[in-house]
Amino acid sequence: MPGEFDFISRFLSHFPKARVPVGPGDDCAxxxxxxxxxxxxxxxxxxxxxxxxxxxxxEDIGHKALAVNLSDLAxxxxxxxxxxxxxxxxxxxxxxxxxxxxRGMSALARAHRIALVGGNFTAAxxxxxxxxxxxxxxxxxxxxxxxxxxxxLYVSGTLGDARLGLAHLRAGKRRGDAVRRQRRPEPRVxxxxxxxxxxxxxxxxxxxLAQDLGHLCQASRVRAEVELSRLPLSxxxxxxxxxxAALAGGEDYELLMAVPPGxxxxxxxxxxxxxxxxxRIGVFSEGKGWVxxxxxxxxxxxxxxxxxxx
Amino acid sequence: MPGEFDFISRFLSHFPKARVPVGPGDDCAxxxxxxxxxxxxxxxxxxxxxxxxxxxxxEDIGHKALAVNLSDLAxxxxxxxxxxxxxxxxxxxxxxxxxxxxRGMSALARAHRIALVGGNFTAAxxxxxxxxxxxxxxxxxxxxxxxxxxxxLYVSGTLGDARLGLAHLRAGKRRGDAVRRQRRPEPRVxxxxxxxxxxxxxxxxxxxLAQDLGHLCQASRVRAEVELSRLPLSxxxxxxxxxxAALAGGEDYELLMAVPPGxxxxxxxxxxxxxxxxxRIGVFSEGKGWVxxxxxxxxxxxxxxxxxxx
Numbered sequence: 001m002p003g004e005f006d007f008i009s010r011f012l013s014h015f016p017k018a019r020v021p022v023g024p025g026d027d028c029a030x031x032x033x034x035x036x037x038x039x040x041x042x043x044x045x046x047x048x049x050x051x052x053x054x055x056x057x058x059e060d061i062g063h064k065a066l067a068v069n070l071s072d073l074a075x076x077x078x079x080x081x082x083x084x085x086x087x088x089x090x091x092x093x094x095x096x097x098x099x100x101x102x103r104g105m106s107a108l109a110r111a112h113r114i115a116l117v118g119g120n121f122t123a124a125x126x127x128x129x130x131x132x133x134x135x136x137x138x139x140x141x142x143x144x145x146x147x148x149x150x151x152x153l154y155v156s157g158t159l160g161d162a163r164l165g166l167a168h169l170r171a172g173k174r175r176g177d178a179v180r181r182q183r184r185p186e187p188r189v190x191x192x193x194x195x196x197x198x199x200x201x202x203x204x205x206x207x208x209l210a211q212d213l214g215h216l217c218q219a220s221r222v223r224a225e226v227e228l229s230r231l232p233l234s235x236x237x238x239x240x241x242x243x244x245a246a247l248a249g250g251e252d253y254e255l256l257m258a259v260p261p262g263x264x265x266x267x268x269x270x271x272x273x274x275x276x277x278x279x280r281i282g283v284f285s286e287g288k289g290w291v292x293x294x295x296x297x298x299x300x301x302x303x304x305x306x307x308x309x310x
Numbered sequence: 311m312p313g314e315f316d317f318i319s320r321f322l323s324h325f326p327k328a329r330v331p332v333g334p335g336d337d338c339a340x341x342x343x344x345x346x347x348x349x350x351x352x353x354x355x356x357x358x359x360x361x362x363x364x365x366x367x368x369e370d371i372g373h374k375a376l377a378v379n380l381s382d383l384a385x386x387x388x389x390x391x392x393x394x395x396x397x398x399x400x401x402x403x404x405x406x407x408x409x410x411x412x413r414g415m416s417a418l419a420r421a422h423r424i425a426l427v428g429g430n431f432t433a434a435x436x437x438x439x440x441x442x443x444x445x446x447x448x449x450x451x452x453x454x455x456x457x458x459x460x461x462x463l464y465v466s467g468t469l470g471d472a473r474l475g476l477a478h479l480r481a482g483k484r485r486g487d488a489v490r491r492q493r494r495p496e497p498r499v500x501x502x503x504x505x506x507x508x509x510x511x512x513x514x515x516x517x518x519l520a521q522d523l524g525h526l527c528q529a530s531r532v533r534a535e536v537e538l539s540r541l542p543l544s545x546x547x548x549x550x551x552x553x554x555a556a557l558a559g560g561e562d563y564e565l566l567m568a569v570p571p572g573x574x575x576x577x578x579x580x581x582x583x584x585x586x587x588x589x590r591i592g593v594f595s596e597g598k599g600w601v602x603x604x605x606x607x608x609x610x611x612x613x614x615x616x617x618x619x620x
Contacts, residue, residue, distance in 0.1 A: 021347060022453055026529075027382040027513055028349035030451050037331060039338035040427065042394040042442060046434045072337040084352040086396075086440045117350065124356045126435055130396045132352060132442035141340050143332055203337055219336075 007121050010095060011087070014102035018115040020082070029117035031082060036136040038081075041072035044130040053127070055169040058100025059107075060183040065129035066105045068206065070112055070187035071253040075204040077142045077196025078135030080114035080189060085131050088124035101129070112189055139196045146201035147220035147258035153282040154199075154267070156188050156254040159209055160237040160246025178236050185253040191276040192255060198267040201258040208249035212256060213290055220258070223287030228294045232279040244300060247292065258284060317431050320405060321397070324412035328425040330392070339427035341392060346446040348391075351382035354440040363437070365479040368410025369417075370493040375439035376415045378516065380422055380497035381563040385514040387452045387506025388445030390424035390499060395441050398434035411439070422499055449506045456511035457530035457568035463592040464509075464577070466498050466564040469519055470547040470556025488546050495563040501586040502565060508577040511568040518559035522566060523600055530568070533597030538604045542589040554610060557602065568594060 012024055022030035045051060045065040056064070066083065073080050085105070089098070109116060114133065165182030173179065188204070195202055201220055205212045209231075217224050231243050257278070259267045264280070271278045292300040322334055332340035355361060355375040366374070376393065383390050395415070399408070419426060424443065475492030483489060498514070505512055511530055515522045519541075527534050541553050567588070569577045574590070581588045602610040 022451065026453050026455075027385040028351040028388065028445075028451070030386070030447075030453075031348045031350060033344050033346055033348070035343055037343060038341045040341060040392075040394060041338040042396045042428060042430050042440075044396045044398060044430055044432050044440065046398055046432050048435070049433050075337040076340070078338065082350075084350060084442055086352045086354045086442075088354060088356055088438065118352060120352050120354055120440075122354050122356050123359050124436065124438065125358070128398065128434065128438070130352075130354065130430075130440040132394055132396075135338075137340075141332065141338070143336050143340075145336075 007098060011098055011102045014099065014106045015109065015116045018117045020115065020117050024116065024118045029084065031117065034136055036138050037141065038134050038136055039073055039076045039078040039141055040132065040134045041069055042130065042132040043068045043072065044128055047127040056183055058097040059104030061129065062101035062104030063108050063184050065131055066108050067185045067187050067253065069131045069133040070114070070189055071185065071204040071206065073133055073135040074187050074189040074192030075142065075202050075255055076135070076137060077139060077192045077202070078137045079193060080112045080133065080135045082115045082117045083131055083133035084118040085116060085129060086120040088122050088128045090125060090127060091123055093127065137196065142196055142199055142202040144201055144203045144216050144219035147216060147222050147284050148200055148260070149222055149284055149286045150261050151200055151258040151284045152261055152264045152280050153224055153226065153284060154257045154259055154278045155205070155209070155232065155281050156191055156276060156278050158232045158234040158237065159205070159249050159252050159254065160241050161234050162251035163245070163249050164237055164241050176236070177234065182251065185251065187253060188255045190274065191271070194270055194274055194276065195255065195257050198263045198270065199257040199259050203256055205249060205252040205254045205256055208247065209256070210247045216256060216258070217288070217290050222284045224282055224284050224290035226282035226290065226292040228292050228300050230279060230281045317408060321408055321412045324409065324416045325419065325426045328427045330425065330427055334426065334428045339394065341427065344446055346448050347451065348444050348446055349383055349386045349388040349451055350442065350444045351379055352440065352442040353378045353382065354438055357437040366493055368407040369414030371439065372411035372414030373418050373494050375441055376418050377495045377497050377563065379441045379443040380424070380499055381495065381514040381516065383443055383445040384497050384499040384502035385452065385512050385565055386445070386447060387449060387502045387512070388447045389503060390422045390443065390445045392425045392427045393441050393443035394428040395426060395439060396430040398432050398438045400435060400437060401433050403437065447506065452506055452509055452512040454511055454513050454526050454529035457526060457532050457594050458510055458570070459532055459594055459596045460571050461510055461568040461594045462571055462574045462590050463534055463536065463594060464567045464569055464588045464590050465515070465519070465542060466501055466586060466588050468542045468544040468547065469515065469559050469562050469564065470551050471544050472561035473559050474547055474551050486546070487544065492561065495561065497563060498565045500584065501581070504580055504584055504586065505565065505567050508573045508580070509567040509569050513566055515559060515562040515564045515566055518557065519566070520557045526566060526568070527598070527600050532594045534592055534594050534600035536592035536600065536602040538602050538610050540589060540591045
């Protein structure tokens with residue numbers, strides 16, 4: 001296999017040259033001072049935990065490794081600025097696959113104008129990609145802790161597709177919208193920036209609505225009431241999984257947002273004008289925890305969250 | 311085993327609370343704007359590549375994972391500010407070992423006043439720690455590209471100890487200074503900051519002097535002449551390995567610095583006053599590549615570098 005330095009230049013060749021004082025190749029990248037607060041996140045994709053090489057192309061893996069980090073920036077309302085990528089590669093990892101990782105990652109990086117400024121290569125038994133990404137916020141960042149009683153609860157896009165896509169992949173199905181949502185999640189970066197003008201809190205739905213809404217309620221010390229019938233479901237999820245399954249979700253990478261009641265209509269209008277699909281699914285109140293009610297007002301049993309770790 | 315969230319709080323409990331707008335626990339950490347340019351590096355430690363659990367305690371592993379990143383900040387002359395840590399843990403990883411990782415890492419973090427602001431946990435077959443660390447420089451950062459013909463070449467500390475320590479560990483020896491240098495490298499952060507006042511270029515010796523000096527010459531487009539007899543060797547390296555072996559080194563985490571000739575004496579005085587051991591080992595000239603000469607002026611054959619990846 002090629003040496004470490006050949007690997008690095010092959011990988012970097014797929015990315016535009018970063019416009020920073022010092023880019024990849026020195027001991028550190030050097031970045032200009034940031035005028036605004038910086039949001040920083042780190043997230044890893046590990047072979048046989050988050051993906052298999054049988055079900056994901058190298059491009060998918062490269063895309064998803066960056067996407068899950070961009071989704072964290074999106075949830076704070078941050079504008080992506082730079083990232084570093086630490087790659088752990090099996091010793092027999094093919095060079096053309098490395099180019100595939102880079103292509104998938106760089107296409108998404110270009111779309112969101114985020115610069116690869118540095119990285120690291122190491123050998124390992126299993127393939128993994130650990131990315132640290134940073135963005136800037138000119139407005140106060142959206143945390144999980146800002147929701148207030150009376151705020152409206154919104155979610156973007158549709159829920160449950162990625163989990164259904166995982167089931168499809170496990171069943172040997174390699175195509176379709178659900179599979180695509182599992183392989184190529186689209187971080188809601190533009191929506192996050194828009195939400196920063198309206199929302200009091202946000203987070204991205206990575207562990208499933210059931211679990212992540214719990215995090216939001218806990219951090220904000222509020223209670224949420226969700227209407228099951230309002231959960232936004234795609235055709236395929238409605239047909240094959242149903243709303244209860246969508247609650248468990250996992251890897252949706254949609255945004256969950258709390259919006260003060262007086263701002264709800266303006267928020268919805270701005271989303272409509274921006275082409276962002278959002279759905280009001282409930283409301284926050286005083287108290288703890290959260291419930292989901294069906295059309296008859298009965299509480300729906302809550303599924304566990306999606307935990308790669310468990 | 312405990313769930314992901316128990317693991318996170320157990321790990322975090324060993325670190326002081328970060329004094330930042332938003333610390334660990336949200337989708338992103340939020341950091342205040344930086345007044346100065348930021349230096350950012352990412353580096354990973356992987357089980358059975360960079361360490362074994364038989365030869366390294368959890369504290370050693372936690373220490374070393376942060377140390378190799380701090381060494382990159384040191385080589386730029388940066389003051390450490392914040393880091394994030396992505397942990398990949400085998401499913402049966404014992405909770406007390408996790409505390410050991412955190413203790414080793416937090417002791418070094420406290421010593422260098424760098425704040426853990428975020429992180430990530432994932433399952434994996436092998437233990438690995440990927441850290442991204444950032445520092446600030448009020449002076450122009452020291453890159454690899456600034457050395458000029460006539461500059462003096464300095465190195466800190468002694469060379470070859472960590473590689474000898476690795477040989478000791480492989481031979482079943484578990485104690486001694488060389489083993490300690492392998493397990494617990496001390497990043498030269500204070501020296502790096504001092505060097506930023508004098509040096510024209512620097513890098514840290516992670517792949518061995520032979521390889522890293524090559525990087526410095528290539529980036530700066532200069533030639534280096536090194537005197538073998540001047541290489542700083544510890545007693546144990548002199549006795550058991552010799553100067554040629556020290557050249558190959560690997561994981562020394564000492565600083566290699568180019569200092570303009572008119573600044574050499576002031577630099578040496580400042581190092582003496584600060585308690586930093588540095589040795590002038592050669593000089594830069596016009597040209598390409600570099601040579602090492604023995605006492606008789608003969609060129610010494612150059613060993614290959616230390617490449618975990620190869």
